[in-house]
Amino acid sequence: MTTQKTYSIGELAREFQITTRTIRFYEDQGLLHPQRRGQTRIYLPSDRVALKLILRGKRLGLSLAESRELIQLYIPAGDNRHQLQALLGKIAEKRAMLEQQLKDIQAMQQEMDEAEQRAREAMMQLENNNV
Structure with missing residues (x-):
């Protein structure tokens, strides 16, 4: 049985060069949904992708609501045509x-x-x- 890669908040913060506070803010806004082990946040690859989309959207001038909309359209390993069309529209x-x-x-x-x-x-x- 293979287990999927998980990420700590510190790993994501380092990878994307942002603060852990920023990640917690996105979590508070309902954009990230880490699992919990006690007080520890465990982020899945889907959270990493969502964070990447949030930061890309921010660079493009998208609001958090617009980023949320695009994230909700994302289908892991699926046909993301609707998401891409929405992104092109934005x-x-x-x-x-x-x-x-x-x-x-x-x-x-x-x-x-x-x-x-x-x-x-x-x-x-x-x-x-x-x-």
């Missing part, structure tokens, strides 16, 4: 949002450039009038 949403933010930033920079130019011209006018 990526498209985030990309569109970032593109709009970039346009907004560029418009604001243009307005600032114009305001700066007008202010410099006004300063030159004042200096020329004082000569």
